[in-house]
Amino acid sequence: MEAAAHITPLAALKPDLYQRAWASVPHPTLPLLATTHANQVTVFSLTTLSKHSVLAGGHTRSVRAVTWQPAQPATRLRLVTGSFDASAGLWTWDAESAGLEREVTTAGAGVEEDDDDKDWEFNLVLEGHEHEVKGVAFNPSGQYLATCSRDKSVWIWEDVGGAGGEDDEWETVAVLSEHDGDVKAVAWCPDVAGRSSKARYSADVLASASYDNTVRIWREDVDGEWICVAVLEGHDGTVWGLQWEPSTTKGDNKFPRLMTWSADATVRIWTLREEEDEEDQGEDVSGGSRLFRSGLGGIPNTMRRSMREEWECTAVLPRVHTRAVYSATWSADTGLVASAGSDGLIVVYAEDGDGDADVKMASPSPQPETAAAAIESSAENGAEERRGAWRVLGKVDNAHGPYEVNHITWCKRFDAGAERKGEEEMLVTTGDDGVIRPWQVRISS
Template sequence: MSPNPPLPATLSLLSPLTPPSLERTWLTSPHPRLPLVATCSADKTVRIYSLQNFNLLSTITGGHKRSVRSCAWKPLVKGESVLATGSFDATVGVWRRWDGYGNEIDGINGDYAGGNMEVNVNGEGEVGGEGGGESDEDEEWRFAVLLDGHDSEVKSLAWSPAGSLLATCSRDKSIWIWEDLDDGDNNFETVAVMQEHSGDVKWVSWHPSEECLASGSYDDTIRLWREDVDDWGQVACLRGHAGTVWCVEWEGEGESTIPTANAEAGSSDGASEDETTRRNNTWLERHNQTGPRLVSCSDDRTIRIWTKQPRPRANPHASSSTGPGAIPSIIRPASIDETWSESAQLPGRHDLSVYSVAWSKRSGLIASTGADGRIVVYQERFVEEPPAAATTTEAKTDVDAHMDGADGDADGNGQVQAEEQPSLPRTEWHVIAIFDAAHGIYEVNHICWAPRVDRGRKEGEEEEVLVSTGDDGCVKVWRLER
């Protein structure tokens, strides 16, 4: 039997983040503006590292009584960094730090570049340094507020794209949505508590531009949530996984995620430049109709892509019912329920549970990792056949979304007439890189994409790296080379 052909890309270790935690690390979150990452650990701390020199900059302690399971940076904040942390002690902490301390050094504020500063919270909830002094550095991080409501371990949390809402989920099977009132007093208001999941809720993730939340659970389902009028509710339930859904992530928006033929990777099908442009334009048109897709990973060792089905367009030529008893369609209540289907399953390369999956907003690549310690990178490509000959072979899944009303206008017989959708060029996913035993014998709990700027690079020339977080307490930064 001939050996497997070499993969078109390789993963190489750029550097570990030092020093590591002495206990298990769960997740690493890249800062939205600065070359920093925050890593949460079983030792009850959150560590802030530099992505430029890979060194520890500060350690946040004292906010939680048990392992810190998740952390997330608030987006769109100017002049300040805001970090939310979720813990096995059932609480959520919010931390703040002014970005204006010190002078700029290598793109990081001077006090960050200066070294390792530990910030602790005392019994009164005030922030103080190791020596209890009152210097600016001692007050680098401020413990702003503790959100209390969950009955059990907080597993995941995420800020909405505008930063006004914070979603948290727990082993207590609930999802809470908190609103940051932004009143200067660090006040948060509970706006929703959703309890439709029948098992632990492992993950929450916001749509990149809309207030739509996706969740994954121990009950093997993915659920989507939106606000309707003044209350939050489920708009879809995606079934297909045969095990715990550990992670759900959204595709990015924009042309960067449109799959293109890559001759270097062996995916070119000989299509002309005009044909390639046509396929990309068709793909983009449909993508704009359906919006970003979802990727999920599970205890069943599979990684699946989910696509929202566009609502049928009304046929302008269809006749409508008239008469004194007819109700104008303009006041017909529209259903907020959505129909999603499983559109792809990525090649199986994991031998054990897949804990984490990340969809690059920049390149469209997907990376995965899990209990087998393996990191796998996937690329989407057009199928090597003329689009006209393509047939729809999307896998079907049970979707608990019910259309309460007809989408579009009905004809005289009450039949909905919709415009036919253009055929979508087919794509398939290929493995382009694999790295075994990324953290030695230990499980890898999380992986994410992060931008990184080397010294000498101009603004906008940052490279994208992968960051893995493992049971060995280490966080590693990887470079994908093609």
């Protein structure tokens, strides 16, 4: 019998936001979750499952995106928000006097309403976009920030004050304007173990997803100019988001891969095709610029051939969603993928060979009767749900009742109910109902 995922709801984070919430982003190491809604961000403690603090007063319109800056000192938190007021905001939580770890793990239900934003300082506004900022992302070192907008552009900013430094000074490095539609999301390639297997592939590579139905890959050339090195075409609707494969621990040497999801109700996996003609590539390095093949439509003809990358769609995950997929998440621990969207579904997928892996999740157990009506495992649908190298492990209907699910993410558990705090994973979904809902995932065979 094949492995199946049993997905059961845990108690929702408190308090409910009582308004549409857009995304919830976990801190990379600390038990914190930042949720965007209205013109502010609520930070939840994953230890107490309740409100930790609020970032308010920095933006005049809806905050749609948030990202934590990596490589911070132990006494400081810093994040960036992207707003429909056409700006990005830099916020800092300075906890030197009290100790950050204690504040993170003990803050929650006892926070007074009048004081819950006192420790967040709105340091800097990054301006330049003409319209709404829809996505923000830091590169692995925290030195570069990418923002994207309805104005069809991607901006790259550099922290010239130094990540974690005392000076908040940022400079514009590049403005990328080759998309033909709103740019919905940006993502930097992670710095993961195993990257050296393809040494020419740098961690400072950026991908962007657009309403023009495409994804573009951007890299810095030898002259310090950021250029588009690939256009990924295949989706039949807006590409709502993207994520790089976060880990290469399975030893399959498929890195780098990129996952995208779209209004066409599909989730796709893209793989970099290795250059076969090394001699030809070497000639280009010494011989200067060449035109690109017409099959990579939209790439500037001034780009050096030596920088060109060819990507191919190597998998379309089994089609379960009936409407737009708004969000998907790829686990670095297990390799499992989960998606959610306009149809209210949560779907969990496994790549062939991964379903029986030793995953750091809740131990297998019988499915609770109270959640049985909401869960359908892949066993009910049989082999017809198989597509390519991926299969459906389980799904949840109406995850937020009649409301759309705007975001889904894998997240470490730190609460009292966790079997292995800081190791065990759960899913967290964010919906139009303003509820931030954790889900326990149990894998059984």
